[in-house]
Amino acid sequence: MQQIERLIQLLARLPGLGPRSARRAALQMIKKPDTIMEPLARALVDAADAIQACGTCGSIDTRNPCAICADPDRDSTQLCVVEEVADLWAIERTGSFPGRYHVLGGRLSALDGIGPEDLNIASLITRAATQEVTEVILATNLTVDGQTTAHYLTERLKSTGVAVTRLAHGVPVGGELDYLDDGTLTAALRARRAL
Numbered sequence: 001m002q003q004i005e006r007l008i009q010l011l012a013r014l015p016g017l018g019p020r021s022a023r024r025a026a027l028q029m030i031k032k033p034d035t036i037m038e039p040l041a042r043a044l045v046d047a048a049d050a051i052q053a054c055g056t057c058g059s060i061d062t063r064n065p066c067a068i069c070a071d072p073d074r075d076s077t078q079l080c081v082v083e084e085v086a087d088l089w090a091i092e093r094t095g096s097f098p099g100r101y102h103v104l105g106g107r108l109s110a111l112d113g114i115g116p117e118d119l120n121i122a123s124l125i126t127r128a129a130t131q132e133v134t135e136v137i138l139a140t141n142l143t144v145d146g147q148t149t150a151h152y153l154t155e156r157l158k159s160t161g162v163a164v165t166r167l168a169h170g171v172p173v174g175g176e177l178d179y180l181d182d183g184t185l186t187a188a189l190r191a192r193r194a195l
């Protein structure tokens, strides 16, 4: 039972899984060792071994630079700034953004004591200052912290001379990108406005 308890405790730490759903997930795995449990265990070990942070954009991939940074067909004039990798994935799922990304690794938060030096901001300014980048799209969440972060970045980016835009219509106030449907996110991206 000790192994099962440990499995349930670990599962319960995942977002969206409370103790009850963790128990259900564990039971489902135990019932299907060949089709779920063992393949999942292998996938977890493989992923833990292979995944690394991209030194350019801060996303995660099995290679560094990541597939997006290494792709010569991506538009290198547009840089889309997101808080987390989940936001990058959400925008990629829409298939409507041809440019490249920069993952901050969080958002500014006075409450949580997160300042500019805790995020990938210095590397963003450096990237934005390069000749090829002409537009930085701020796709931080429309939460209080996300907005604060966008305002801060707008100020910091002024010295680079790039056009700074922000996601507009469609994203509800307080909304998090990862929870939006593809259509809403696509509309928000298209309707971005200059700051």
Ligand SMILES: [Zn+2]
Pocket (backbone or CB within 6 Å): 054, 055, 056, 057, 058, 059, 065, 066, 067, 068, 069, 070
């Ligand atoms: Zn990258």
